[in-house]
Amino acid sequence: MKKVILISALLAASFAGYSQTKTTQCTAITKKGAQCKLHTSSENGLCHLHGGTAVKASAATTQCSATTKSGQQCKHRTSAANGKCFVHTTKA
Numbered sequence: 001m002k003k004v005i006l007i008s009a010l011l012a013a014s015f016a017g018y019s020q021t022k023t024t025q026c027t028a029i030t031k032k033g034a035q036c037k038l039h040t041s042s043e044n045g046l047c048h049l050h051g052g053t054a055v056k057a058s059a060a061t062t063q064c065s066a067t068t069k070s071g072q073q074c075k076h077r078t079s080a081a082n083g084k085c086f087v088h089t090t091k092a
């Protein structure tokens, strides 16, 4: 089962990377001829109004409410209605 733990660690690492994504100012030009003032973390440099594909940094994610084997709260974040991350949801 060590592989499962390793994969979980990798996933957690990539999740952490997501939360630290840098935001940049939207590169689109508004109708007024000024650069859009919104910030975005999307790869194409556009905010959500201008067709960006940003991961919503302000999305309502909560920390998984499940408790790990070590007795600590799961560090994964989730937007699932049941408050459990994918790891703890699939185990039902």
Ligand SMILES: [Zn+2]
Pocket: 026, 027, 028, 036, 037, 038, 046, 047, 048, 049, 050
């Ligand atoms: Zn914009």
Ligand SMILES: [Zn+2]
Pocket: 064, 065, 066, 074, 075, 076, 084, 085, 086, 087, 088
């Ligand atoms: Zn969890």
